[in-house]
Each structure stands twice: as structure tokens, then as C-alpha cells.
Amino acid sequence: MYPATAADWRLLAQRRLPRFLFDYVEGGAGDEVTLAANVADFADIRLRQRVLVDVSDVDTRSQLAGQACAMPVALAPVGLAGLMARRGEVQAARAALAAGVPFTLSTVGICPLVEVVAATGQAPWFQLYMLRDRGAVRALLDAAWAGGCRTLVFTVDLPLPGMRWRDVRNGMAASGARAALLRARQVLASPGWVREVVIGGRPLSFGNLHQQVPDGRDLNAFKAWIDAQFDPGVTWRDIDWLRGQWPGKLLLKGILEVDDARAAVASGADGIVVSNHGGRQLDTAPASIAALPAIARAVGSQTELLMDGGVRSGVDVFKALALGARGVLVGRPWIWALAAQGQAGVTQLLAHWQRELLLTMTLAGVTRIADINPSHLITPQERP
Secondary structure (H helix, E strand, C coil): CCCCCHHHHHHHHHHHCCHHHHHHHHCCCCCCHHHHHHHHHHHCCEECCCCCCCCCCCECCEEECCEEECCCEEECCCCCHHHCCCCHHHHHHHHHHHHCCCEEECCCCCCCHHHHHHHHCCCCEEEEECECCHHHHHHHHHHHHHCCCCEEEEECCCCCCCCCHHHHHCCCCCCCHHHHHHHHHHHHCCHHHHHHHHHCCCCCCCHHHCCCCCCCCCHHHHHHHHHHHECCCCCHHHHHHHHHHCCCEEEEEEECCHHHHHHHHHCCCCEEEECCHHHCCCCCCCCHHHHHHHHHHHHCCCCEEEEECCCCCHHHHHHHHHCCCCEEEECHHHHHHHHHHHHHHHHHHHHHHHHHHHHHHHHHCCCEHHHCCHHHEECHHHCC
16 A cells, blocks of 8 residues: 555554554543544534635745744654654654654653754754653753754643553553563564564663663663652743743643633743643543634734644644644654654655645635635534
8 A cells, every 4th residue: 555644654553563552652541532532623624615716826834933844734742752663753853854844852752862963963842741850851951952952842731641541451551471471462463563673773762861760771660750750740830940941942732721821821931732632631621623713812812823633634734724723733643654664654744744735725725824714614604
């Protein structure tokens, strides 16, 4: 099969990855109601098609966090991306650079920042959580700044990890011989992945946390450190502290409510990512695209508004822009493409999305990203 859509790359990734890794990416919290709604709510939005409009010069270019982009899309941070393909973060960063879109490096990625910068000649956006050890937070911020990062994506919706039952079933949340045996069986069923990633992708450690977690190659040791470091006591005062530590662009990721969006603006953040963490935190929380319009009405003129969750195509990018986002972050689709075909897969996925966004703009009768607005959508009241 020649993959064409995100669903195609998903199928190829499922065939290639051990089940516990595929489910780690694929799964959501609880009964995965929010996970499904992220996609379904996009599908329920209808576009207004226009004809006999001069669309001979359609331009998908935009800016995100002050960075020029070929289209208003950034690759979202995904933990363990380096386990999906050989040195996965490096391959994805190269594909993003070639496509002219930002790449966001997760704190819990496999490849360290210095490796990504050396491979691309360009610093990515950097993602971080608030940890109990503020010294560790400062050290990570200092390392990101020294590495050339100027945009920080700070995740605020993870005081504790959500209950992800797929990880429990696959032994990802357990230690001991039984869990290790379950994962080992799944690994042995994926010999291509073992050859490319386990053997060819070494070292498999959490590169950005080597100072904080010296035994970072041990998943159980790393999990114990993470469990001890997630801080459920974080408040907006801590975001004020963070703003004082970081002189670059600050995007707060994980906002779903208008009041929280207003607080984010008041904290001095440069932007907001409307996000439910890909449906991985609070199940039955609203889909990100459903939460977007109210937040856009409340603070869209005061801050840079991005969103993630459920974006599966260039058509979805258009819909998010029409509802008030300035751009989108995408996670699972680029991971599927990476796991299936490496850098080439991510490059092809982004090319397809840019072409699809251009065609959507053409058929909707709009030639500039900044001109996309709610008038390009058919309201529920207008449907037959």
C-alpha cells in the first residue's frame, strides 16, 4: 500500500510496532470517550463550498510563535518518540524542517536536544512539565535556552497521569516478571522494530533527563522518578515563576476552559494550546475542537491561539482555523508516519496535508490563511 492518509500510516504503524508501544500512542484515558470525540467532532463540522472566486494564488504560509511556517501546523511533543523509529525525534525534526513547520521536542523524548540540533542545524520548540524539583526545571530551561530553543511549550494539564487502561493491560504500568514477559512476547513479534530501533537506535535512554535520572535506560527507574516528580500542587503562581525564568516565547498547553484561558493571558503567556492531551487525561472532557470557539471569542484577540487533538488532515487544519485557532499541533499522525516509514513517512504526510489544506482553501474560495473565519463553515441551523 502507498499510504495517503493518516489512517493509512496508522495501519502500517500498527503492523510494525510492538502492541504495548502502539497502544501507548493510540490509547486514551478511561473508556476513551474524549479520545473518540476529538476525531468525531471534527468530522461533524461542515464546510461552505464557493465557486467562481479567483483562487489562482492560494498561499498556505503563516507564522506560529513568531516563526515563519509553510502552513500553520507544528509537530506536537510526544514522549518516547525515539522508540517508534530509529532515533525517531531526529528523523521527525528533519522532516519538519524540510516541510517548513516547527518540531516540538518532548522532555521525555529519547534523543537529547543537542542531537536534534546537530542533526538539523535548527533548535526545535521545547516541551516541559512542572516538576517538584524546581532546580531540575531551571536546569532544563537553561539547557533548552543554551541549545537555541526560543519557544517553550509548557504542559499544564498533567498534575497526575490519566488512567490509561491500555497501558495497564499491556503491563506498561507494572513491574515484575509477568509484565516483562508480556512485553517481551510483543517485542519478539516485531523483529523489524527490534532490528531498527532496539539494536540500531541505541542508546535508548531519556536524553534530556540524563542529569536528573542517571539510570534513565531503566523504564522502571524512570517511571519511579516521574511518579515522584509530577506536582499536583502547581498553581498559577508557579506559572508566574516560570514566566520569570523563561525569556522566550511561552505557550501553555492543556487549556479547555474560558476562565483558565483568561488566567493564562494574565500570567504573561504568549500563547495557549487548547488541548485535552489527546484524550489521555480526563475522560468525557470536551473535544478540543468543541472547546475552541468559546476560548477564541474570549481571548483570541489577546493571545496566539493554537489547538491540538483529533487533527487528521489538511481539511481539519482549515476547520480549526475557521473556529479561531491560528494554528494546530499534531501528535499521533506524525508518530504513525514515523513508525511506518521514518523521516520519509513524516515528510510525505506533511506534504499531503499542505496540498489538502491548499485544495480546501481553493474550494472554499479563500486565498490567505488569515482570511479563514467562521463564515466558511455551515452552521448546524443551516443544515438541511
